[in-house]
Amino acid sequence: MPVLSYERLPIRKFASPEVIFGSGSIELVGQHAYNLSRRQVLVVSDAGVRQAGWTEKVMGSLEQSGLRITLFDDVAANPRTDDVMRGARRYLDDDCDLIVAVGGGSPMDCAKGIGIVATGGQDIVSFEGVDKVRVPGPPLICVPTTAGSSADVSPVAIITDPERRKKMAIISRLLVPDLSLIDPTTTATMDDSLTVATGMDTLAHAFESYVSNASSPLTDLFALEAAKLVAENLPAAHRRPEDEKAREMMMLASLYAGLAFSNASLGVLHAMAHSAGGFCDSSHGETGGALLECVVEFNYPCVRDKYDMLERAMFGAAGGKGSLIGKIDGFRKELGADRGLESCGLGREDIPYVSRNAAADPCLATNPRKVTREDIEVLYERAL
Ligand SMILES: [Fe+2]
Incomplete structure (x- = not known):
């Protein structure tokens, strides 16, 4: 394709x-x-x-x-x-x-x-x-x-x-x-947790803008290349903070992903990350990273070809939903960024309130799959 x-x-x-x-x-x-x-x-x-x-x-x-x-x-x-x-x-x-x-x-x-x-x-x-x-x-x-x-x-x-x-x-x-x-x-003065959290935010921008229903060839180029650059360079920037080339490529990935989402907008991941982050005063990158796999699973039936393209761009080959989710899970583990939303301060009892705010977030308008408040509650549960 x-x-x-x-x-x-x-x-x-x-x-x-x-x-x-x-x-x-x-x-x-x-x-x-x-x-x-x-x-x-x-x-x-x-x-x-x-x-x-x-x-x-x-x-x-x-x-x-x-x-x-x-x-x-x-x-x-x-x-x-x-x-x-x-x-x-x-x-x-x-x-x-x-x-x-x-x-x-x-x-x-x-x-x-x-x-x-x-x-x-x-x-x-x-x-x-x-x-x-x-x-x-x-x-x-x-x-x-x-x-x-x-x-x-x-x-x-x-x-x-x-x-x-x-x-x-x-x-x-x-x-x-x-x-x-x-x-x-x-970016050389970022500590490791900030390097990883901001890098995961870049990846979330690439994913959401690429599958957005407002995406186009103008934005797809940037989104796909951003995902590829994150896969190639975020682990290196995490392992070797002094790696100038990896940091330079992560800055380029951030620019590309930014150009993509500025013009194709985002989706349910950011709607939920804004709401939970506002409630818990948590790091945006960590909050969004904790939601990535659940959101891919939810959206997958509507945009499987595009997720295959993202998997190829990041990991060289595509193997379907389970394969992509497994690889994202491995990627987050490699970065030490595999904690759930509970570690961001979200409790089960908070889900009704944050779901109500997320359901009103403008990012939902471009999510490739229609999302209800009940869907959002289930996604928060899974990401705890
Ligand atoms: Fe973001």
Whole structure:
């Protein structure tokens, strides 16, 4: 079976920021920011990334270009509504005109939220859902330091609302950053658990976007190649943290998977991972990884050819549902990432609540198999 079918091309769009990729490219952030800012740059980061030295590196490059900086690094591991509102106040108080986000998905998602609150003048909660953003935020440059979230290319911001113990998905093409400046050397400071969790998130993005009912030849290329790159390089990055080539290829896999899901969207795995992650305040990559096999089993009857293609891309040959699930299980064990949702903090008694939120998540719209709330409850049970 060919990778792509050109028989009847669906009508599809493909949006992407300008992308700069390569080791050492972090040094270029100042000159690109200079083209976009005449006043003051809000740098959004977090404590861990700052400790790793990447925030200071970015600020040094901005200063060299003569730009003034306001630093906002008070961002939780899962960015919260009040982080966004405080960041927007800093942006407005200091009369900023550009945002540079440096870090993983948390600071990048927070930066997206800050931008639309600052220009739209509304509470971040009012943007929850699809296409609720009317006024674009200011220019946004993203410098990712993990190989997984792909927030640097995506039209999505995930913000936790602590009052509802829920992760809100805000989806709008106006959230696609202007520039994604990707320097793979920044991933060298990730510890092993973050390397594996973000790598599993990349794999989940590749799987969900490839089988999505909004996929197309434009996105299939990126999704399939991302799955192949993860299979080839995540175990090496896990075993040998100093393996620069493996880390560079994982950053490329993250970019490819990000381009795929930004344009084909995702599915039930992410709907469930958002809901459980918002409830438990757990790592997104770990939560999604725990759901992968159950979701493949559930969707398999509707997209068996596509799962065969993913199995071939990752493992060289396809042997059907049991074979693919067995190989994913082995892959997760090899990475030490085979724990269930209970280890993320989810209890059996929590399933009705998280299932209700997952059933309302916009990612469900593109899942290849119709999903009911009862289906979601069963999937959570299996993934415990
Ligand atoms: Fe994800």
